[in-house]
Amino acid sequence: xxxxxxxxxxxxxxxxxxxxxxxxxxxxxxxxxxxxxxxxxxxxxxxxxxxxxxxxxxxxxxxxxxxxxxxxxxxxxxxxxxxxxxxxxxxxxxxxxxxxxxxxxxxxxxxxxxx
Numbered sequence: 552x553x554x555x556x557x558x559x560x561x562x563x564x565x566x567x568x569x570x571x572x573x574x575x576x577x578x579x580x581x582x583x584x585x586x587x588x589x590x591x592x593x594x595x596x597x598x599x600x601x602x603x604x605x606x607x608x609x610x611x612x613x614x615x616x617x618x619x620x621x622x623x624x625x626x627x628x629x630x631x632x633x634x635x636x637x638x639x640x641x642x643x644x645x646x647x648x649x650x651x652x653x654x655x656x657x658x659x660x661x662x663x664x665x666x
Contacts, residue, residue, distance in 0.1 A: 558609040565605075566617035569598045573624035580631045 572594040579587030610618070 558606060559611055559614070562602075562605050562609045562614055563611075563617065565598060565601050566614055566621060569595070569602070569621045570617060570624060572598060573621060573628060576628050577624065577631070580628060580635065583635075 572591055576588065576591035576595070578584075579591055
């Protein structure tokens, strides 16, 4: 399979943008800046739409490195979001004295579990 150089360059640029958005999201999470968190979510969604059209032939070594960086950043951000959510749930439980009100249904909790 031959690679169209413009496809590879476009994919690299999109992946660079994704890494930048993920870094911005991490900073927004650290600052608990809801507007910036929402902006990052919109940015990630738009970039995912662009990446959906990417062809495997356009993935070169630089793209693989950017993909790896984006995966790692996304995983860290996911873990931070989960910690924040757990903290909020704990505080809500303490206020109402009834943790059952805020528990996910068993099927949802299982689907979200990590092995």
